[in-house]
Amino acid sequence: MFKSFEPNKIFVITSKAPKYVLFLFIVVLTIGLTEALVLSPEDYKQSDVVRIMYVHVPAAWISLGIFSSLALLSIGSFTFKNKNFALIAKSLAPSGLVFNIIALVTGSIWGKPTWGTWWAWDARITSMLILALFYVMYLLAWRIYDDKEKAVKVTSLIAILGAINVPIIKFSVDWWNTLHQPASINILSINTAIHSSMLIPLAIMTAAFALFSLLIFLMKYNTELIKVKNKGLDRL
Amino acid sequence: MINEIISMNGYGAYVWSAFLFTLISFTALYFVTKLQLLKEQKRFASKFGSLNVEKARAARSQNINREILSNTSNI
Numbered sequence: 083m084f085k086s087f088e089p090n091k092i093f094v095i096t097s098k099a100p101k102y103v104l105f106l107f108i109v110v111l112t113i114g115l116t117e118a119l120v121l122s123p124e125d126y127k128q129s130d131v132v133r134i135m136y137v138h139v140p141a142a143w144i145s146l147g148i149f150s151s152l153a154l155l156s157i158g159s160f161t162f163k164n165k166n167f168a169l170i171a172k173s174l175a176p177s178g179l180v181f182n183i184i185a186l187v188t189g190s191i192w193g194k195p196t197w198g199t200w201w202a203w204d205a206r207i208t209s210m211l212i213l214a215l216f217y218v219m220y221l222l223a224w225r226i227y228d229d230k231e232k233a234v235k236v237t238s239l240i241a242i243l244g245a246i247n248v249p250i251i252k253f254s255v256d257w258w259n260t261l262h263q264p265a266s267i268n269i270l271s272i273n274t275a276i277h278s279s280m281l282i283p284l285a286i287m288t289a290a291f292a293l294f295s296l297l298i299f300l301m302k303y304n305t306e307l308i309k310v311k312n313k314g315l316d317r318l
Numbered sequence: 319m320i321n322e323i324i325s326m327n328g329y330g331a332y333v334w335s336a337f338l339f340t341l342i343s344f345t346a347l348y349f350v351t352k353l354q355l356l357k358e359q360k361r362f363a364s365k366f367g368s369l370n371v372e373k374a375r376a377a378r379s380q381n382i383n384r385e386i387l388s389n390t391s392n393i
Contacts, residue, residue, distance in 0.1 A: 093382045097389055119337070120323060130326035134336040141340070180347045188336040195332050294344055301351045308358040308386055315365045315377060 089166060089307050096307075100300045107293040114290045117283035125280075134192040135280075140288040142185035142210065144295055146248055148178030149213060152220065153245030156238035168234045169310075171241065172224055173302035177295040179217035186210055197261050205254035206262040209247055216244030363390040 118136035125132035152171045159167035189207065190200045201207070220240045227233035255262045274281060326333045366387060369377060377383050 090380065090382045093385055097385055115337070119333075124327065129329060131329040131332055133326070133333050137336055137340045176351070177347065180343050184340050184343055187339055191332050191336045191339070195329055298347060298351050301355050305351070305355045305358050307382070308355075308362050311383060311386060312358065312362050312365060315362070315369065 089169070089310070093304070093307055096300050097304055100297055100304075103293055103297045103300060107290060107297055110286060110293055111290040114283060114286040117286055122283045123277075123279050128196060131192065131195050132280075134188055136283055136287045138185055138188040138192055139284060140291040141181045141188065143288060144291050145178050145181035145185055145210075145213065145217075146251060148174050148181065148295065149217070149241070149244060150248055152178070152241040153248075156241040159234060159238055165234070168237070169306050170299075170303065171237070173299050173306055174295075175217060175221055175224075176302060177298040179214065179221060180298075181291065181295065182210065182214045182217055186214060193261070202261055204260040204262065205258040206251065206260050209251040209254050212247050213244065213251060216240060216247065220244070359386065359390045362386050 114136070118133055122133070122136075124130045151174055155167045155171040155174075158164060159171070186207070189210075193202070194200050220237055223236045223240055224233055227236060250257075252265075254260060255264050276284070324330055324334075366374065366377060366383070378387075
């Protein structure tokens with residue numbers, strides 16, 4: 083089943099795709115920024131500061147999504163003994179960490195005018211910080227271990243252990259009293275607490291961020307494949 | 319209109335700094351990743367150039383190696 087996705091077969095696609103993804107990302111981001119900064123309405127309570135939501139929320143969603151993917155790929159790597167899964171996970175991690183940092187920093191900037199503080203040790207923020215630490219450990223483990231087999235095992239373990247934190251982040255606002263409001267959007271339900279005039283820019287910015295993570299993933303994956311091929315040339 | 323967008327009802331510093339931080343992070347990550355890719359492509363081209371004819375022919379028989387070389391020639 084996984085043979086069609088072997089690096090040798092898909093490199094033709096992954097090496098050409100970044101320029102198209104970059105073009106699409108710039109178009110979607112331009113539309114998203116116009117919607118988010120100019121066209122969308124201000125909030126009746128938070129005024130214009132609510133616009134930070136358009137970078138904060140997509141960044142948090144995507145960093146969570148990427149870490150969940152790392153965990154699934156790590157389980158797949160263990161189960162099917164497929165090295166490509168580990169390579170895909172390794173290529174996804176850098177953009178996941180950057181999105182996590184963006185979510186923390188923009189959340190902090192948003193917190194000052196709304197809560198009166200840059201930082202609070204509330205459940206959602208603390209669990210997002212823990213996720214960032216798992217990302218750092220994951221990326222460091224790839225650098226520390228020269229033995230690739232060992233690196234795959236250690237990074238997989240970090241990703242699977244870190245995945246325990248993902249539902250904690252998601253449900254932290256329901257389980258504990260936090261400064262964060264409960265979730266306004268439920269992907270399993272059509273009922274959301276956000277008006278379409280704000281939901282549409284949020285969706286466009288999420289699409290732009292997803293395209294950016296795809297772009298970085300493709301470039302990083304190509305880099306990793308060429309590294310493997312460089313080692314192959316040494317063995318010739 | 320422009321002043322309203324810049325001031326954001328007094329929240330301009332917060333809103334613009336959040337968006338700027340995001341865009342700077344994106345730009346930095348893009349260029350770091352691009353540099354790493356270019357570095358590996360150059361290393362591959364230089365290693366390939368030092369192979370003898372027989373080894374180069376063997377390496378060229380793989381589609382992926384040909385694809386890397388064709389991308390490297392565009393650098």
